Amino acid sequence: MYTILSNERISEGIYLMTVEGQFQARMGQFYMLRAWNQAPVLSRPISICNMEKDCIQFLYKIAGEGTRLFALLRAGDSIQLEGPFGNGFPDVQGRTALVGGGIGIAPLLYTAKQLDNPDIYLGFRGQSYMTEAYEPYANELIVRVNGNLLYDLDMKKYDNVLVCGPLGMMKAAALMAEGLDTKVYVSFEKRMACGIGACYVCSVMNKNGNRKVCADGPVFLAEEVEWHAELSL
């Protein structure tokens, strides 16, 4: 059990939870969060948004019952955390861009802090949020609201592009990099049960067969993902 230091609403349906404790995790990994006993049955996989010496932060969007319950938590309340789980983003070298769409910006803050001043592209519908937190770690920060963020991205400028956002956006980034030397890494979100690789409910189709988002991912090389299988379902 950990103690919540704060849980602020920072935009419509978007919250930032700060939990006290010393954590060690890689950029792009996630924790399974739980703030209830029996219902809902499943814990919720939430990526690491930020870590400081004495706390960890989770940026989340209310998307269902679990996140709705998270949003009701107050400073001083308890929360269970298991993790960190997943592979996280690789230690990339060279010119790097981080691309986040909507709540997909969440894992990119801690990632930006680990990398050497990447360019950061953040896209939103309706209104932007949290962008000021990314600014200190960005070589260049590009924010776009209600447009196609990928129009702003010149793939060939980069050796690596790390993307987290809607499936369609991640696929589009994968297509843009075809034929280029740019490596695109995408961070997936799937409904999970165990979060540790035992139950096989969060599979994603990959050119080499099924992969578990929780244990083999959530980060995959975009060129290895069978996008048609993911988007047709």
Added chain:
Amino acid sequence: MRNLACNVAGIPFNNPIVMASGTFGFGQEYAKLYDINKLGGISCKGLTLHPRKGNPGARVWETAGGMLNSVGLENPGIDAFLEDEMKFWETIEPVKIANLGGSNIEEYVLGALKITKDAEERRKQNQRAVDMIELNISCPNVKEGGMAFGVKTAVAREVIREVRQVTSLPLAVKLSPNAENIVDMAVMCEGEGAECVSLINTFSGMKIDIYQRRSVFHNMYAGLSGPSIKPIALRMVHQVAQQVTIPVMGMGGIASASDVIEFIMAGAEVVQVGTYNFMNLRAGEELLAGIRSFMELENIQSLDEIRGIIQ
């Protein structure tokens, strides 16, 4: 020290906590979180003769007090299991149960043969090996086989009879709550020489996306598990335990030590824990501690004192 020991078909279990097939993999992932050698047993991810990719599309949906799953028996196949996963299983103490599925009788028989031969060879070399086969005739998530064998008693009888002839390992049959008559099914299993019945597998269920106007599952239906099914599971275990003399592995929605005690009072020799592993990644440890404290509180020396006391 309280005695939690149990026994199924001559195989000693250190305690009644067995991890249910499909929720615990082969145990390696959970072994990073707690000492799984404390467990009574592990029933592995459902195995089939050939590797299976499982079902496309959504595989899980949370429900009120439970979850639907439609994994579709994704597994590496028996050869890969014996080659790879057994390396880990050789190193752990809990009773090792190989959960075996199939699309037709031949696949069940060939699968059972391979598992049995491997276990016999390992035993000769004094290695740990599979202790028991749990025949899965109750998976609702595969189009052919699986539950198709577990609904009608006459159909199930054929599979069990054939597999019984080719394995020297104790045979447990995992029963479906979707069976036409689960008590008849269990009685038949005993008659065909099964040493154990385990019940219940998941209920066939459904979830519709009302905006997309379709089932969220590619296979239309999926298997319901979790606390919401516990009262029905408990009733079925009780009914079956009244009618068979072979041990019953009871399961269905167990999510606390008191749930475990209920199943044992209903007549289960051991229990299996499934969905609760997702609710609490350290479920095994916590349940064992809870059972011990209940036994202390009620001054129970051995689980035999309470097993099947609800008549």
